[in-house]
Amino acid sequence: xxxxxxxxxxxxxxxxxxxxxxxxxxxxFRDINLNAYEDEIVAVVGPTGTGKSTLLRVMAHLLxxxxxxxxxxxxxxxxxxxxxxxxxxxxxxxxxxxxxENVRLSLRDTxxxxxxxxxxxxxxxxxxxxxxxxxxxxxxxxxxxxQRVAIARALAAEPPVLLLDEPFVxxxxxxxxxxxQEVLRLVFKHRNxxxxxxxxxxxLHEVVQLxxxxxxxxxxxxxxxxELKINLPRPRSERxxxxxxxxxxxxxxxxxxxxxx
Amino acid sequence: MDIxxxxxxxxxxxxxxxxxxxxxxxxxxxxxxxAIKSRWFENVWITLxxxxxxxxVIAFFPxxxxxxxxxxxxxxxxxxxxxxxxxxxxxxxxxxxIYQAFKTVPGDLLEVAENYDFGFLRRMADLYxxxxxxxxxxxxxxxxxxxxxxxxxxxxxxxxxTTYKSFGIGSVLVAFLRAGNLTGVYYSLLCIAxxxxxxxxxxxxxxRWAVSKFGTNTDIVIRRRTGPLQAYIQREEQYLVRELKTVxxxxxxxxxxxxxxxxxPYERQHLLTKQEVKYIEFAGTIVAIxxxxxxxxxxxxxxxxxxxxxxxRFLSITPFLVYAMAVDYLRVAAITILSFILAVxxxxxxxxxxxxxxxxxxxVQIIAAFPAPxxxxxxxxxxxxxxxxxxxxxYAEVYIFMLGFxxxxxxxxxxxxxxxxGIPAEFWELMRNYRLSTYTRIRYIILPGTLPYLITGLSxxxxxxxxxxxxxxxxxxxxxxxxxxxxIGMMRFISLNMxxxxxxxxxxxxxxxxLVIVVYSIFFTRNLMDLARKKFVVEEGIYAA
Numbered sequence: 001x002x003x004x005x006x007x008x009x010x011x012x013x014x015x016x017x018x019x020x021x022x023x024x025x026x027x028x029f030r031d032i033n034l035n036a037y038e039d040e041i042v043a044v045v046g047p048t049g050t051g052k053s054t055l056l057r058v059m060a061h062l063l064x065x066x067x068x069x070x071x072x073x074x075x076x077x078x079x080x081x082x083x084x085x086x087x088x089x090x091x092x093x094x095x096x097x098x099x100x101e102n103v104r105l106s107l108r109d110t111x112x113x114x115x116x117x118x119x120x121x122x123x124x125x126x127x128x129x130x131x132x133x134x135x136x137x138x139x140x141x142x143x144x145x146x147q148r149v150a151i152a153r154a155l156a157a158e159p160p161v162l163l164l165d166e167p168f169v170x171x172x173x174x175x176x177x178x179x180x181q182e183v184l185r186l187v188f189k190h191r192n193x194x195x196x197x198x199x200x201x202x203x204l205h206e207v208v209q210l211x212x213x214x215x216x217x218x219x220x221x222x223x224x225x226x227e228l229k230i231n232l233p234r235p236r237s238e239r240x241x242x243x244x245x246x247x248x249x250x251x252x253x254x255x256x257x258x259x260x261x
Numbered sequence: 262m263d264i265x266x267x268x269x270x271x272x273x274x275x276x277x278x279x280x281x282x283x284x285x286x287x288x289x290x291x292x293x294x295x296a297i298k299s300r301w302f303e304n305v306w307i308t309l310x311x312x313x314x315x316x317x318v319i320a321f322f323p324x325x326x327x328x329x330x331x332x333x334x335x336x337x338x339x340x341x342x343x344x345x346x347x348x349x350x351x352x353x354x355x356x357x358x359i360y361q362a363f364k365t366v367p368g369d370l371l372e373v374a375e376n377y378d379f380g381f382l383r384r385m386a387d388l389y390x391x392x393x394x395x396x397x398x399x400x401x402x403x404x405x406x407x408x409x410x411x412x413x414x415x416x417x418x419x420x421x422x423t424t425y426k427s428f429g430i431g432s433v434l435v436a437f438l439r440a441g442n443l444t445g446v447y448y449s450l451l452c453i454a455x456x457x458x459x460x461x462x463x464x465x466x467x468x469r470w471a472v473s474k475f476g477t478n479t480d481i482v483i484r485r486r487t488g489p490l491q492a493y494i495q496r497e498e499q500y501l502v503r504e505l506k507t508v509x510x511x512x513x514x515x516x517x518x519x520x521x522x523x524x525x526p527y528e529r530q531h532l533l534t535k536q537e538v539k540y541i542e543f544a545g546t547i548v549a550i551x552x553x554x555x556x557x558x559x560x561x562x563x564x565x566x567x568x569x570x571x572x573x574r575f576l577s578i579t580p581f582l583v584y585a586m587a588v589d590y591l592r593v594a595a596i597t598i599l600s601f602i603l604a605v606x607x608x609x610x611x612x613x614x615x616x617x618x619x620x621x622x623x624x625v626q627i628i629a630a631f632p633a634p635x636x637x638x639x640x641x642x643x644x645x646x647x648x649x650x651x652x653x654x655x656y657a658e659v660y661i662f663m664l665g666f667x668x669x670x671x672x673x674x675x676x677x678x679x680x681x682x683g684i685p686a687e688f689w690e691l692m693r694n695y696r697l698s699t700y701t702r703i704r705y706i707i708l709p710g711t712l713p714y715l716i717t718g719l720s721x722x723x724x725x726x727x728x729x730x731x732x733x734x735x736x737x738x739x740x741x742x743x744x745x746x747x748x749i750g751m752m753r754f755i756s757l758n759m760x761x762x763x764x765x766x767x768x769x770x771x772x773x774x775x776l777v778i779v780v781y782s783i784f785f786t787r788n789l790m791d792l793a794r795k796k797f798v799v800e801e802g803i804y805a806a
Contacts, residue, residue: 062690080693091804092687096709096797105705106695137796143804157695170804 010074011035012196013059013084013161018068019221020051020058028054029222032068034215036161036196041187043199043211045254050222052200053089056163059198060084073160082106082157089166091147093138099125099149100134106157124152128182144175148182155186158193162186165200180210184234204254208246209236216253226253262444264452267433271452274416274429275460278347278408285352285404286397289359290390297363299545305552307360311786314353315724315778316771317731317752318346318411322418322759323768330425343427346415351404358400362393394475398468402630403672403721405460409453409632410668410725414732419760430456438638441741450636457630567765575769582770585751586777589730592750596662596726597719600670604677604718609699609707612681622678629671634732637664642740657747661733668729669722676718680711685803712797716789731756 019030028051036042044052057063059070061080070077072084085106093102103121110117125134128148138146147167154162164183168176187197201207207214208230216226230246237243296303329342366388374388408415416431417424426432430453437445567575611618641660648656688710692702708715734753736745737760747753751770758767 057690060690060694062693080696082695084694086690086694088687088690090685090687092685092691093802093804094688094706094709095799095801097705105691105697108701108705109696109698138804139801146804 009037011037011071012073013198014071015059016069016071018058018065018070020054020063021066022054027066027221029217030067031223032217034198034224036198038195039188040212041184041197041199041210043201043207043214044217045201045204045207045214045250046217046222047254048202050217050219052217053165055217055222056086056165056198056200060086060163062086083159084161084163085154085157085159086163086165087147087150087154087167089169091143091150091170093146093149093153095138098135098137099130099141099152102138102149103153103156106153110157121152121156124156125149127155127186128152142175144171144179147171147179151179151183151186155194160193160195162194162197164197166202167199168203168206169201176206180206184210188234204247204250205238207250208232208243209238214250216250218254228253262448264448267430267445267448267452270428270433271430271449271456274409274412274431275456277344277429278351278405278412279460281344281348281408282351282355282401282404284348285355286359288352289356289397290385290393292356293359293363293393294385294389295545295548296360299542299549301542301549302545305549308783309552310353310356310360311782312775312779313349314357315720315727315782316775317724317727318349318415320731320755320771320774321346321349322755323764323771326759326764339425340427342418342425343416343429346411347408350407350411350415354400354404354407355397358396359393362396363389366392391475394471395468398464398471401464401468402461405464406630406632407725409457410634410728412632413634419737422762434635438740439738446639450639453635454631457632461630563768571765575766578766578769579773582751582754582773585749585754586770586774588749589727589734589751592661592665592730593723593726596665596669596729597673597722599666600673600722600726601715601719603670604674605703605708608674608677608681609703611678612684622675625671625674628667629675633664633667633729637667638740641745642743645743657745660745661730661747661750664733665726665729668732669725672721672725673715673718676714676721677711680714680799681707683714684710684799687803688799709797710799710802713790713793716786716793720786727752735760 013036015032015034018032019027021027032055034042034044044055046052054063058065061070061077061084072081077084094105097105100118100121103124104117107117107120112120122131122134125131128151130145130148130152133141133145138149141149147170151167162183167183168179171179183197187194199207199210211230214228214230215224216228217223218225228246228249232240232242232246292306296306325342325345329338329345332338333341370388370392374384379387412429412431413435414431416429417426417435419425430449434446434449434453437443437449607621611621640663645656648659652659684707688706692706697706730750731752733745734747734750735756739745751774754770755767758764758770
């Protein structure tokens with residue numbers, strides 16, 4: 001099984017020796033070196049409490065790393081930017097805004113002309129299959145539709161990098177499966193702006209299905225203990241015996257004795 | 262100077278307020294229960310509470326005079342008049358809190374009570390009353406503050422040449438102020454400060470205990486106590502927990518949205534047999550009709566007792582009164598706008614700078630806890646020479662504005678602050694992630710996200726602004742022989758006519774004001790609150806199945 005393949009290309013997002021400590025608390029993780037390359041989905045997995053969600057927030061600079069540097073396409077990031085958009089685990093939409101207004105929010109303070117803002121917002125809603133629902137409020141939508149709105153809102157800013165913090169965990173399996181396919185389609189078929197995605201998930205099936213590379217974090221403070229490249233052709237099928245080999249490998253690496261593959 | 266009588270007066274006042282809060286609680290439990298069982302009673306009661314809550318205590322002076330001073334008379338008449346005015350200051354918060362608590366008892370708990378076939382007393386003792394306690398203890402702060410705010414006008418008031426007094430720190434303080442006795446004033450303020458701090462501390466601990474013990478969604482740990490009373494309380498608590506242990510998902514929040522739907526058919530249909538429901542609904546309807554009939558009959562009696570000549574006079578002064586009311590509304594609007602701007606800007610700043618939020622909110626709490634009319638005369642007398650020079654024509658207006666502002670700004674501040682703290686972390690992250698400007702954040706996220714809280718806060722702010730200007734527009738002998746008064750204002754008209762013994766004119770303007778408040782409450786506050794509840798519930802922004 002190939003492990004930890006080094007790419008010669010320039011990473012889209014590069015984390016160099018980053019560490020984070022919550023105020024008046026212990027260090028959450030340290031010496032994290034993680035790169036995400038073009039056309040690549042990187043998954044971060046690890047036991048609960050190892051700071052995976054915190055790591056995503058540090059990558060987005062929503063939390064300032066206590067050590068280390070983050071680079072986006074070679075430029076160091078020092079503050080939050082719409083170019084690294086975070087999709088939350090708990091689906092966050094503004095209840096007083098329609099789907100279209102929710103998406104427009106990410107473009108509110110750009111210098112784009114109003115027509116362009118609306119055009120782009122509508123295009124993103126179309127991309128996630130919600131063109132007809134643009135005037136609906138979140139409470140008139142299902143959880144899956146709301147998460148699509150959140151994804152459209154993140155994409156409207158045309159970010160090169162998308163950070164996904166367990167984005168399907170609150171959805172039923174059918175909706176989650178359809179959204180996973182959509183994320184794949186977005187990353188690999190709409191290359192004009194979105195180049196890479198980093199996914200945090202506890203669902204190992206989801207990880208094997210989506211990721212090109214998996215970073216396993218563990219320990220206190222957490223570090224990247226293992227990196228695994230998933231060489232499976234797309235579309236991936238759970239009936240494929242290789243799919244299960246990767247799954248078993250992940251279970252082994254994570255030390256999950258009771259996890260049923 | 263002997264401080265003992267001052268301390269005693271403070272203790273008497275605080276005891277009076279606490280006893281009347283207790284009376285509000287007991288009556289609130291009874292009325293609240295009837296309200297959730299009878300839609301008729303609920304509609305009448307809640308409408309009346311909403312209206313009376315908005316009317317400043319001073320507007321009740323004519324009623325107090327007719328019923329207690331002229332009707333009952335003597336020392337008891339004066340004491341009951343004071344008690345009525347204090348009761349009027351404390352009761353609305355408590356009643357609304359109990360009503361909201363009774364309306365939001367989780368359906369799961371109601372089902373458990375139904376399963377165990379709880380009777381009326383058990384339902385009250387084990388379900389409704391415990392569920393209402395966190396709200397009561399929370400509302401006791403504002404009830405106590407409201408009562409203390411009016412203490413200088415409810416313990417001593419003049420009608421014509423007669424001054425009516427009941428013993429308490431309010432009447433003692435007024436006597437010192439009129440005599441220009443600064444030492445007495447300082448001692449009084451010191452005693453009030455000690456009293457307010459002690460009561461606030463007790464309320465604070467009680468509230469924390471109540472929320473931890475009776476709240477249905479809280480992370481606060483219950484502190485175990487020892488001693489026979491505590492052991493009894495714990496036994497009762499364990500009993501309740503045992504009875505209700507099958508309940509897994511208690512979703513009610515201790516601080517629920519500021520308003521609740523007027524009807525929840527679940528409560529009316531469950532728990533009781535059809536016959537019991539019919540009986541309570543019938544009883545509630547009878548009570549509601551009786552209250553309405555009494556109110557209408559009283560209005561008729563009063564109207565019939567007024568001579569045609571008097572009616573002509575009322576009508577002739579009405580345009581002037583409407584103008585005076587408009588001037589007062591401008592004052593209230595100015596105070597409210599400043600309070601709102603301050604609340605939003607400071608509240609937003611504090612939300613982004615957690616380190617200073619604790620000292621600032623504590624400072625505002627201290628200011629809020631101390632009744633403005635108690636210390637305002639000192640500000641007045643200290644700054645009067647300067648203000649008279651600076652603004653010879655409008656200095657009174659500045660003082661009225663200042664008193665109104667000190668009386669109310671913290672309501673909208675604390676409500677907004679509570680609302681801002683309720684904005685989910687995800688929303689803050691999105692604001693930062695998309696690098697939204699401060700204007701965009703406030704305009705599109707913060708204000709809509711806090712709208713239900715803002716409406717509640719603004720409503721309380723407006724009510725208290727009225728209270729401030731009601732005292733400030735005509736304050737005879739605010740210090741020594743000094744009188745603070747404005748040239749025009751509805752509240753001045755009421756106070757001045759009461760002081761001159763012209764109760765009829767004062768009652769007429771109180772009635773007009775009451776009608777305006779009813780219209781305002783029905784067509785503005787309620788509609789706005791309904792809209793906020795329907796569309797601007799920030800908790801609905803997070804979907805976590």
